[in-house]
Amino acid sequence: MLEDKKIILSEKDIPRHWYNIVADLKPMDPPFNTRTGKIATKEDFLPIFCEDIIDQEMSRERFIEIPEEVVHTYKIWRPSPLIRAKHLEKFLDTPAKIYFKNEGVSPSGSHKSNSAIPQAYYNKKCGVKRIATETGAGQWGSALAMACGFYGMECVVYMVKVSFEQKPYRKILMQVYGASVFSSPSKFTEVGRKVLDTDPSSPGSLGIAISEAIEDVVTHKDTKYALGSVLNHVALHQTVIGIEAKKQMEIIGRYPDIVIACLGGGSNFSGISFPFIMDKINGTHKNLRAIAVEPSACPKLTHGVFAYDYGDSSGFTPAMKMYTLGHSFIPEGTHAGGLRYHGASPIVSAIVKEGLAETAVVKQREVFDAAIKFTKCEGILPAPESAHAIKVAIDEALKAKEEGISKTILFNLSGHGHFDLSAYEHALAGDLGDCDYSKEEVEKNLKFLPEVKL
């Protein structure tokens, strides 16, 4: 029998539990409050997050139940299909089998909805009326705007300026969902005004936008903050991707040799890889390779330091132990706005530190070349972020060809690129740059890491 092109699950296969990998890792260094000089407590998070979210953030329980109402909302698009990239395999003439999880089928266009829905749900449950957030490429902002719409809450989005200008359609989509969207740095917060004073043409960064959103939260009533990546509870919510993918691979009797995802804050990589890394930790699949792919403009896992740093540019957040390029580092204005973040999720950082995952660094031009090849073969136009994973999947498939080995490769197609076509226009015109990070800039910024004494 011919294998299906897509492996489709039914709604009853939507996971009922998220997988919390923290339960399977060595105890991690805790968040640290540099104001009190102490380990951060639940109370430190209460001004910006609701209690249910904080409990999840701090939980060490292995499996956490997904609320019935969240499962119900997931049904709008989940389970997402697992697709075999047969046409790409043929084009590459590789013995490798390439599969991808298509998270672009979410109505907001990316995997970000997986966490936006539960975050909106828990905030609603806690009586929150308004949520403020930041967004880079706009994937997270769109997802949260949609989720807030579903649960009848206001949504305010600080969108990194470079993306705000590159992706006007993202802004309009958020507005259709009912959200208010500001270009960051904005004039509406002290943080934003300060940045604009120093550099009126600042392209912005995720760090700055996070600072603005947090300032918005502490200066408005009934408002809480929501983050689309980095934190433990976000990684947790995203594991629905990998849990479904495992079930789908089981159906066809395969297990991936390599799992690949891009890495900005870490939600994408966490989502697809953690349920597989679980098997690596417990020894059932010791040889699994998990690869986090970074852009050359912002390679914190590969070229950053493993240290305590803030999550935002202004030091509002507790300090977290993670790979970082320095919270004040501003990456070049590449077209993968979702990957322009100075730090990597503390969990992903710990996993890389422990040797449970590898990293790869790719350049903008080769990423778009891979994206265009993929689109011509499979029809689906990927988001620039997701294309980072495609580039490495292709590399691994070609390596398998050289070695004459039929490997099974799985990557996360985290979102579609329908709002990123101006980037593709530049790629087709051949005028994309290969942005690199500046070592000097990073060294300068690493001087500002907070001092933490546990």
Place this chain on the structure above:
Amino acid sequence: MLEDKKIILSEKDIPRHWYNIVADLKPMDPPFNTRTGKIATKEDFLPIFCEDIIDQEMSRERFIEIPEEVVHTYKIWRPSPLIRAKHLEKFLDTPAKIYFKNEGVSPSGSHKSNSAIPQAYYNKKCGVKRIATETGAGQWGSALAMACGFYGMECVVYMVKVSFEQKPYRKILMQVYGASVFSSPSKFTEVGRKVLDTDPSSPGSLGIAISEAIEDVVTHKDTKYALGSVLNHVALHQTVIGIEAKKQMEIIGRYPDIVIACLGGGSNFSGISFPFIMDKINGTHKNLRAIAVEPSACPKLTHGVFAYDYGDSSGFTPAMKMYTLGHSFIPEGTHAGGLRYHGASPIVSAIVKEGLAETAVVKQREVFDAAIKFTKCEGILPAPESAHAIKVAIDEALKAKEEGISKTILFNLSGHGHFDLSAYEHALAGDLGDCDYSKEEVEKNLKFLPEVKL
């Protein structure tokens, strides 16, 4: 047991036959060659279409087998989900059950891929190397560009100027798939140059773009023409939508009281409704209502005449018996570019004439109001064309509420609106106009209908 939100089929449920409704209709008036003064023959079509396509166009066979390779390519996204719009029902507080077929999951973004794939396949089989076509909103052009890419053929797209300017992302998507895209009227054809001479700021029309594509075909080697709507073989290919939808409704033990789709050339409406209208014809579901929804800017079924007319603005094509506003009629530049066509598919015209389908006319502003409501409820942003169906689905659901009857409503969500966000921006800003057709303009244009004596 709670009904699922989506009714998902597996790949083995992809239809193996298209349904040719011509077999169940009274003999239709044949196409007429106004140059020879005779009924058009297969030979009249050979300069622009390949033989397999013409055979399908003229077939009266009830079921036509879908080639294995086309089924294989359909698997990239088919079967498409049937989704219950529960959140919209709740918002409207209606006893009606609203279902929609989500054709927006196609990688090119709309139902148009259903015909683009087989058309590219048959042309490839006939040795064609290059295909020329027109596109309005860009849905058809994107679908054909993708399909030609899959089968290794060149693709040239004449895109109606008003859409070319409103939707730059559509153009780039086609280019990523490998197509060449020209704004129509263009300088590259005699037809285009003539229009530009008379009116350099002409917004273009589907009729003009078709003329340009056909001129391109007859002046280039190894080139054939492909059309995304109107003709019998296109309507035929689209019936996969309705055949799947019937199977999906069967699974949940329901049958629609009303089937709704927008109407431009007719491919959208044909696709979802013909397999149901079959049951109305054969008497198993006599009371089924099928509604074709037209924009007030271009209401040929409702306000046109049933007469012989050309398919393009220049009279290159044979004349067809259809509802028309006159082949030289240029509709206002509304945001539903796919519906700006002067005529309706001869089959749909015959069906409306025989009373097997109803028509409805809606205005631009109320269409976008409906689209925004739908997006907020269901998360999915519809194409402006598809939103015409949503508007009437909402009207019918509210009517059911008034009458206290629990009707089952099915509409075709023919495509997503990710490339139409500038239209939504205008809608949010409240500056959309309610374009109307001009009776005087139509009367003027109807004077140029061809003379046909059978």
